[in-house]
Every structure is written in structure tokens, then in C-alpha cells.
Amino acid sequence: MEQNQNSTRDFSLEYDSSSGKYDFIVNLFQMGRDRIHRTKALRFAGLKKGDTVLDLCCGSGLSFAAIQSIIGPTGKIIAVDANGKMLALAKTLAEKNKWSNMQFIQSDIEKLAFNEKIDFAFFALCWYDKTQNSAWLRKVSHLLDPETGILCFFDYKLPSNWLRYLVTPFIWVLVNWLGEAYGLEDLKWKPKEEIGSLLKDVNYTEYYFGVLFALSGKPKLS
Numbered sequence: 001m002e003q004n005q006n007s008t009r010d011f012s013l014e015y016d017s018s019s020g021k022y023d024f025i026v027n028l029f030q031m032g033r034d035r036i037h038r039t040k041a042l043r044f045a046g047l048k049k050g051d052t053v054l055d056l057c058c059g060s061g062l063s064f065a066a067i068q069s070i071i072g073p074t075g076k077i078i079a080v081d082a083n084g085k086m087l088a089l090a091k092t093l094a095e096k097n098k099w100s101n102m103q104f105i106q107s108d109i110e111k112l113a114f115n116e117k118i119d120f121a122f123f124a125l126c127w128y129d130k131t132q133n134s135a136w137l138r139k140v141s142h143l144l145d146p147e148t149g150i151l152c153f154f155d156y157k158l159p160s161n162w163l164r165y166l167v168t169p170f171i172w173v174l175v176n177w178l179g180e181a182y183g184l185e186d187l188k189w190k191p192k193e194e195i196g197s198l199l200k201d202v203n204y205t206e207y208y209f210g211v212l213f214a215l216s217g218k219p220k221l222s
């Protein structure tokens with residue numbers, strides 16, 4: 001998405017006030033099918049049993065159940081977020097579900113550092129700004145298994161057909177209610193071109209009336 005603000009904006013700070021209502025609104029927007037939609041994206045990208053997954057900008061942990069249902073107890077999730085309130089919600093969710101195969105890191109993606117090799121990097125609902133996110137992508141690409149590592153993106157867009165006019169008022173209400181870091185204008189983007197151009201072996205699909213997409217690919221390492 002193209003943001004009007006400059007690329008030094010700290011998007012993580014914008015979830016301090018919305019953390020309490022975040023899960024409710026995300027689910028409302030998807031008519032309760034959020035987990036199903038995430039599972040579809042993960043399967044589309046080729047997530048497998050036993051994989052080690054880096055959940056970038058994990059937020060409150062809405063992707064965890066979908067990831068766990070595929071990787072099982074032999075896999076692992078490394079969940080990263082810069083916002084302490086969102087990460088606290090994610091930890092509580094993991095404790096409630098007794099998921100012991102998880103590690104939590106409070107960090108800006110730009111400053112993320114660890115040695116473990118990752119099979120699958122998941123960016124869900126966190127593509128804010130092409131310049132900033134391209135830097136994240138380069139950073140994360142070096143953490144991936146160089147032979148088999150996969151990057152997967154799951155996010156919103158406006159439908160490209162007439163449905164755009166039908167869903168726009170609904171999306172406007174939700175984005176403003178949540179106080180999201182992006183606006184309606186930002187959703188008029190072309191993720192296949194914008195993200196796809198940064199990766200190789202790209203696969204792309206749209207669903208839920210063309211409002212959600214999943215994109216997967218491998219890093220173009222220079």
C-alpha cells in the first residue's frame with residue numbers, strides 16, 4: 001500500500017488504543033471466518049507439518065490457531081511484535097491454549113536478530129508502506145532457509161470489480177472504528193504487482209469477494 005506519511009512512521013504505536021477491540025473488529029469484517037481465511041492462505045503458500053514459522057507483526061495472535069492446526073506440536077512459532085499490549089494478548093492466547101512450541105520476541109522487525117533458520121515467514125495484515133515493508137522483506141529473507149524458505153502475505157485490498165462500490169462503505173466504517181494505521185485509499189493497491197515484484201516463484205490468489213488475498217514466494221537474495 002502507498003502511505004501518505006513518510007517511511008519513518010512507527011505503525012506499532014497505533015495499536016495501543018485499539019488492542020482491546022482488535023480481534024472483534026477483524027472477525028466482524030470477515031463475518032467470523034478469520035481463522036478459515038488465514039488457514040486458506042497458509043495452505044495456499046505450502047505451510048507444512050513440523051515447520052518453524054516466523055509470525056511477523058503477530059499482533060494479538062490471530063494467526064496462531066491456523067498455524068498450529070497445520071504445523072502441529074513438532075513445529076514452532078516465533079511470534080514478533082513491537083507493541084507490548086498486542087504481544088501480551090498473544091502470550092495470553094498461547095497460555096490459554098497450552099501451546100508450548102512458541103517463542104515471543106518484542107522487537108521492531110528492522111532490529112530483529114536470532115540465529116534459528118525459518119521455514120515460513122508469515123506477514124498477516126501488516127503491509128503498510130512499500131519502502132518500509134521492502135526493508136522488512138530483505139531482513140526476513142536472510143533468516144529463511146535458503147533452499148526451501150517461503151514468504152507468505154495475507155492482507156486486505158479493495159475488490160477490482162463492481163463489488164468495490166458495494167463493500168467500500170462497510171470497509172470505511174471498520175477501518176475508522178478500529179483506528180487502523182491505513183485508510184481506505186491505501187486499500188486501492190495492487191498487491192500482486194507491489195509485493196510480487198520483490199519475490200520470485202510468486203503465487204497469488206484472491207478470495208472473500210476479492211477483499212482478501214494470499215501471496216507466496218521465495219526471496220530474491222542479492
Ligand SMILES: C[S@@+](CC[C@H](N)C(=O)[O-])C[C@H]1O[C@@H](n2cnc3c(N)ncnc32)[C@H](O)[C@@H]1O
Nearest residue numbers: 011012057058059081082083086108109124125
Ligand atoms: C494490523 S495488526 C496485524 C496483527 C496480526 N498479524 C493479524 O493479522 O491480526 C499490525 C501489527 O503490526 C505491529 N507492527 C507495526 N509495525 C511494527 C514494527 N515495525 N515491528 C514489529 N511490529 C510492528 C503492530 O504492533 C500490530 O500488532
